[in-house]
Amino acid sequence: MKNKALKRLICGLLLVWASLPFSSFALSISSQKDTVADSGYKIKTIIVDPGHGVRPEGAVGHFSPGAPGSYSFERNVTLAIGLKLQLAIEKQMDGVKAVLTRSTEEDVAWQKRADIANANKGDLFISLHCNSLGDKHIRELVGHKHHKPVYRYADVPDRSGRGVLILVYGSWRTKEEEKAIKENLVEGDEEMNSNPDPNDPAEMILMSEYKRKYRKQSIHLAQLLVSEFTADGRRIEGIREQGVLVLCHSAMPAVLIETGYINNPDDEAYLNSEKGQDEIVASIIRALKSYKNEVESASQP
Numbered sequence: 384m385k386n387k388a389l390k391r392l393i394c395g396l397l398l399v400w401a402s403l404p405f406s407s408f409a410l411s412i413s414s415q416k417d418t419v420a421d422s423g424y425k426i427k428t429i430i431v432d433p434g435h436g437v438r439p440e441g442a443v444g445h446f447s448p449g450a451p452g453s454y455s456f457e458r459n460v461t462l463a464i465g466l467k468l469q470l471a472i473e474k475q476m477d478g479v480k481a482v483l484t485r486s487t488e489e490d491v492a493w494q495k496r497a498d499i500a501n502a503n504k505g506d507l508f509i510s511l512h513c514n515s516l517g518d519k520h521i522r523e524l525v526g527h528k529h530h531k532p533v534y535r536y537a538d539v540p541d542r543s544g545r546g547v548l549i550l551v552y553g554s555w556r557t558k559e560e561e562k563a564i565k566e567n568l569v570e571g572d573e574e575m576n577s578n579p580d581p582n583d584p585a586e587m588i589l590m591s592e593y594k595r596k597y598r599k600q601s602i603h604l605a606q607l608l609v610s611e612f613t614a615d616g617r618r619i620e621g622i623r624e625q626g627v628l629v630l631c632h633s634a635m636p637a638v639l640i641e642t643g644y645i646n647n648p649d650d651e652a653y654l655n656s657e658k659g660q661d662e663i664v665a666s667i668i669r670a671l672k673s674y675k676n677e678v679e680s681a682s683q684p
């Protein structure tokens with residue numbers, strides 16, 4: 384009798400205990416659903432990040448003037464496109480604000496660019512750059528001496544690069560890849576390109592947050608950009624993952640668009656023309672609109 388009562392009590396308690404997690408789970412699901420139904424996710428702020436700039440008067444530390452063309456500079460092209468993109472976003476995308484990380488000639492350190500993006504609670508980060516190839520080493524036959532060929536060695540500009548390249552943050556390079564990428568980097572871009580320091584806990588947290596939350600969307604936005612630039616007839620070099628720190632430190636999906644090669648004569652003319660800049664902005668706007676529609680309709684109940 385005593386035993387039976389105890390058994391019943393234990394069974395009763397077990398039942399209560401067993402039903403608890405399910406009911407609280409069900410509760411949290413339904414309240415979550417309500418929150419989503421009340422306020423579907425909306426893209427409200429897009430960060431526009433024109434790369435490079437001139438060193439501010441009296442400033443110390445590393446500043447990055449960007450790559451030179453034959454008559455123009457990367458920093459001027461990125462600012463011109465950035466200003467146009469800001470206007471176009473605010474005019475053509477209802478209810479979306481565009482925040483520039485740089486609106487004057489002066490460079491802004493990459494850490495500060497990420498801070499601006501985060502302080503403004505950006506939903507997307509679009510960094511604008513121009514590509515450039517370093518000199519190539521050539522060997523030229525100049526004659527013969529004692530029946531042996533005589534060569535001249537020289538570094539000559541390589542103007543063969545052309546088209547659009549999209550970078551998203553990636554951090555799983557080997558030492559060899561790291562070295563190869565460093566060698567191909569345009570001077571001045573090294574500082575914002577690197578693998579995160581495994582001994583820096585803050586950096587490691589940012590990196591895993593990025594992988595968990597933003598990598599997939601960043602790659603998806605890059606794919607939309609590629610298809611829009613392709614529609615405009617631009618040559619496309621594709622999407623590459625690279626340790627661009629400003630992309631990782633901005634806690635939002637982020638891409639870096641190499642809008643063209645400033646040291647290629649055709650690309651330089653295109654990048655400096657109104658037509659070229661307007662086309663680049665229009666391609667980006669079309670990709671942003673598709674992205675916005677997709678994520679906002681996916682978040683609808």
Ligand SMILES: [Zn+2]
Pocket residue numbers: 434435449450457512513572
């Ligand atoms: Zn650059």
